[in-house]
Amino acid sequence: MSKEKMMEKDWWKKSVVYQVYPQSFKDTTGSGVGDLNGIHEKLPYLAELGIDVIWLNPIYQSPMVDNGYDISDYFKINPKYGTMDDFKRLLNKAHSFGIKIIMDLVVNHTSDQHEWFRKSCESRDNAYSDFYIWKDPKADGSPPTNWGSTFGGPAWEYVESRGQYYLHLFAKEQPDLNWENPSVRKKIYAMMNFWFELGIDGFRMDVISLISKRQDWPDAPDDAVYSKSYYIGASNGPRVHEFLHEMNQEVLSKHKIMTVGETANTTSDQAILYTDPERNELNMVFHFDHMHLDYGPYGKFSDVRFKMSDLRDVMTEWQRKLEGHGWNSLYWSNHDQPRAVTRFGNDRDYRVESAKMLGTLLHMMKGTPYIYQGEELGMRNVRFASLDHYKDIETIGVKKDFEARGLSQAYIKKSIFLKSRDNARTPMPWNGKEKFGFTTGTPWIDFSPDNARINVAHCLKDKDSVYYHYKELIRLRKTLPVVIDGTYELINPTDSDVYGYMRVLQKQKLVVICSFSDNKVNYHLPEELKHASGKLLLSNYHDSKEVLADLELRPYEAVIYLIEE
Secondary structure (H helix, E strand, C coil): CCHHHHHHHCHHHHCCEEEECHHHCCCCCCCCCCCHHHHHHCHHHHHHHCCCEEEECCCEECCCCCCCCCCCEEEEECCCCCCHHHHHHHHHHHHHCCCEEEEEECCCECCCCCHHHHHHHHCCCCCCCCCECEECCCCCCCCCCCCECCCCCECEEEECCCCEEEECCCCCCCCEECCCCHHHHHHHHHHHHHHHHHCCCEEEECCHHHCCCCCCCCCCCCCCCHHHCCHHHHCCCCCHHHHHHHHHHHCHHHCCCEEEEECCCCCHHHHHHHHCHHHCCCCEEECCCHHHCCCECCECCCCCCCCHHHHHHHHHHHHHHHCCCCCEEECCCCCCCCCHHHHHCCCCCCHHHHHHHHHHHHHCCCCEEEEECCHHHCCCCCCCCCHHHCCCHHHHHHHHHHHHHCCCHHHHHHHHHHHCHHHHCCCCCCCCCHHHHCCCCCCCCCCCCCCCCCCHHHHHHCCCCHHHHHHHHHHHHHHCHHHHHCEEEEECCCCCCEEEEEEEECCEEEEEEEECCCCCEEECCCHHHCCCCEEEEEECCCCCCCECCCEEECCCCEEEEEEEC
8 A cells, every 4th residue: 555545544644633522612502502603603712723533522422421421312412512414514614624534432321311312221121121231139139340421429329120230431421332232333333323314423432441351250459449440451551452342343444533532541562562553553642651640549639740751751651662563642632531731731820831832742653642721821720719610520529528538628629629520611712701702601510710811813913822832843844755654763862851862864863852840951962863964843932942952941842943954
């Protein structure tokens, strides 16, 4: 196969993905909830930024217990967002801009309002009885295992009509599907084909590494983090690759689309199994190794700060391990994570500089970058008026759990401020006016108090804004083959403040140097680069050195040099 044909098939390698959280993007009806027509209205903004793909969080029919990740009908659009005709118009208009659309595939679980589950609850001997995972109680009536669920409480819920427990790794309103049942898989594949025939361009697959469960149902060790204790029996299970290979054969291989799997608790070695093109499963996966660097004794909700050296180790490991075997997805934030500039940068004194630095570090790596809405503005975590203003089911569960443990209010407030998913879910600020161009009504979640000064209109007027830096990063990806195809080489691997690496393709080298320090630091080039003739391509300061040399880096300074031999 020629390289041209391969790139046509692997178009996602050259793409930059922009994640839209529909209910927080743009409201056109005054309901306070974003909608499909709002996304349609803002397509010119996204096209101007230069992105190639929009990833939509779930827009299907849902009771919205978990903001759409509890689907009650895979074939219907949630009326909050619009109609199927609205979606078709959005898809066609996006395609006219050269922008593809991928949807969220949520098939580890459904809503408890899905007709499959309602029928499954009725008896042990109907056509849907085994569509979900049902187990008898232990002799004492307790759940089949000691697993906890992500959103608090046990991962099993008892149903009188069957005299059994069903498994739910997330909320009790999100029962897990039984992938061991071929009829379940057949219905899922038919649903996927329905959306592909409609014209979508791929799927982001929610918690796809959890679909296969160990059939011996082991208890978790006592020292496991309770909310993730189900990993022992559900993470990267015994048949997960068999199921994905079957999905590829039955559906994915028949379309020129992209796939990215969300694979929590997956190592770089395991990722190769998911993404090696010879295995015919997925194009890439979202890993969580860099998301775990600031976890504490209670897991995600902690007041721990990451170490740059740990971050460098993780990113380098994934770049090296997948080279020639798979493809990386590159991300700092999404709807499940806090804002990147708060987490990995300095959102007070150097918000703009550190937001640009983080973008630089990520977008020049090998892989497909994902931008979460508002990241290109340098949006930061939100200080809500009180804990009662948080909407997220995970955050509410953590608050109750921490209070039950007797943790201090100061710790609860700080850990929730740092890690709540609601940080990423406040409405997109389109301007600095009343209601910030998002809605004419009352927003479903509070606005960020930053919106008056951090908004799209302001960033578009300011040529030094984070937005224009991201736009230039996207342009560089599209014009420099070394960014897509070059190998990754770490430089200065022991520097305590600066993350430097090269991308190398034939006689071309891209040198990327990023400071994570609040202070000025001296940076000394490795010997092999001291006499290279490098030209400055991009910096987040106005007066960085035009020629590659030893540097005195200012706080969060980021520079990109091109060496052509």
